[in-house]
Amino acid sequence: MARNTDDHSQKIAEALMAVADFGFAEEKVKDTLKRLLKLYKDNWKFIEEDNYRELIDILTKENKEESNLNHNFEHRYGLASSSAVDFANKRAKMSHSSPPRDKEKCPEFPQAAARGTRLHFEKDKSTEERVHEGVPNSSQFDIASSANAEVRVSLICNSSGNSYFRQQGLDAVLREVEDECRKTYGIQNPDFSLVRLMEKVCQFFLEIDSGSSDETRRKFCDTPKQSDEKDVLKDDNRVNSALEPIKVLQNPQSSEQQIKEAVLQKKYPLYLKDISRGEDNIPIPLVNESSTLELPDFIYIKNNMVYQDGHVDFSLARISEDNCCAQCRGDCLSSALPCACAAETGGEFVYTQEGLLKEEFLDEVIAVSLDPQRKHFYYCEICPLQNDPQERYGKIKRCKGHLTRKFIKECWSKCGCNKKCGNRVVQRGIQVALQVFPAPEGKGWGVRSVNALKKGTFICEYVGEIVTNQELYQRNNERAAKKERHTYPVLLDADWGSERILEDEEALCLDATEFGNIGRFINHRCYDSNLIEVPVEVETPDHHYYRLAFFTTRDIEPMEEMTWDYGIQFDDKYHPIKAFKCRCGSMSCRDKKRRY
Ligand SMILES: C[S@@+](CC[C@H](N)C(=O)[O-])C[C@H]1O[C@@H](n2cnc3c(N)ncnc32)[C@H](O)[C@@H]1O
DSSP states (O other), X not given: OHHHHHXXXXXXXXXXXHTGGGTOOHHHHHHHHHHHHHHTTTOHXXXXXXXXXXXXXXXHHHHHHHTTTTHHHXXXXXXXXXXXXXXXXXXXXXXSOOOOOOGGGOTTSGGGGGBTBSOOOOXXXXXXXXXXXXXXXXXXXXEEEOTTSSXXXXXXXXXXXXXXXXXXXXXXXXXXXXXXXXXXXXXXXXXXXXXXXXXXXXXXXXHHHHTOOHXXXXXXXXXXXXXXXXXXXXXXXXXXXXXXXXXXXXXXXXXXXXXXXXXXXXXXXXXXXOTTTTOSSSOOOBOOOSSSSOOXXXXXXXXXXXXXXXXXXXXXXXXXXXXXXXXXXXXXXXXXXXOGGGGGGXXXXXXXXXXXXXXXXXXXXXXXXXXXXXXXEEOOSXXXXXXXXXXXXXXXXXXXXXXXXXXXXXXXXTSSSOTTOTTOSXXXXXXXXXXXXXXXGGOOEEEEESSOBOTTOEEEEOOEEEEEHHHHHHHHHHHHHHTOSOOOEEEOOTTGGGSSSOOGGXXXXXXXXXXXXXXXXXXXXXXXXXXXXXXXXXXXXXXXXXXXXXXXXXXXXXXOEEEEOOOOOTTOTTSSSOOOOOOOOOTTOSOGGGOO
């Protein structure tokens, strides 16, 4: 007995979890569950079916009813106000299983008895009465619907004035139309079903309006949008002229945004709450305010990973005694004298006790990156970017220069300080609440901060696969053929000047196209961006490989888009980072053709 009670509680908890994304009040869910359990004689199978579809349908409808959102719809289409349950059960009729239930014993869900039949639209008295209540001289049959009933295909049959007209059951009509379709379109498949076809139509309407696929949207770009009714087959002569055109009714009981969110949340619940899927320190939601962007397709990784040829030596043996602070204890920032790790930055730590980048250091970094005289540029004798062996001195005639940047060095494994040491900011990872959102001006997805942030705040690293320039060159060639819109590589060339000629396996890039973190979504802005990238030495003492960290260049407003200057020249056709039509909006935009 105790076991049964446990099972029951467990089932209730699971149902509550399954519908949690929809935001229904717990009491309401429990109450509806109670009614469904009574109806299904405590058989959970039917409630759990299709991911609790019936439960969600009923709750959605009842919710909408309560907030009177369906008033107009009822008025217009004549669905009785108690139709929430009706509607949910009409949806349930399309289920493919057949639970043994007794119609008479189901007073709270009168239509549910028909659940389990493929389609059950024979013109029984209750259907007729219900339909005629609101639309005199018409009958309305729901033929198909999208999975959550956001879009339905209904057949409205108006026989007014035709005394000889005797209305058939919908099954008979469907059989006729299916036969006609087989003949007209040469359909061989014996399982061809008009209902399934119409379900697909509903699903497509939903996809287009939810913007889940640009491809789908393009295919249907002339589809009228946002209307309550959409004619799918207009004045089709093969349909009895007494029948009105088949219409796709968008369910106006639900606000469009709620539907989109609900569908996306149901389809990709974890992904939308956290694109890192738990990989990163804190969840990073993807906020889909626009319906036109395709969901990003990549695998989230928190730390850089070597793809293949890149040479990155993480061995402890390479860290010399004077390149770490083995004698330190606790927090290096609190000690009287800066430790060896501060040598890289002139014997001063670059972080404040608060964990911000110190203003003097930050301003210097910004000044270097703006370098109008190019005095911080290094010009290679043989530039690794001339990396196609066949055309080494071909397309790229000479090195265009690489900015020699200021590095941060953080304490690391061989250091004696603890993990909370103030000279370990970037390696602790993301600490601020970020969102991926549809960026303005058609730049695709972008990144914003939920809260206000101070100047010098660490945001995130740019994480991707560590690839050589040669590997990136090959990838770029393959991608050019696919005409991919966005590109995600970054050169790790901040210290190429320290060696005369770099071997290819030492001239590295980060490619975040297929594997990357939130950094891959940060868009470009010419010169006056609110983020700046700073190379950070953590696990390797040489600077062929380093981490690339973003810090704010000024105070940031809540929900402000964050951008960094990719440093690209928009007229440089041969740079591995492909130029795009810049829409940064900066007064100093370098894309002259696009300048605002
Ligand atoms: C690293 S990705 C940034 C994230 C990208 N917006 C997305 O949706 O995944 C770089 C790509 O974003 C777009 N982009 C970034 N900044 C832009 C800008 N200022 N103007 C136009 N497009 C931009 C370009 O297509 C570029 O190749």
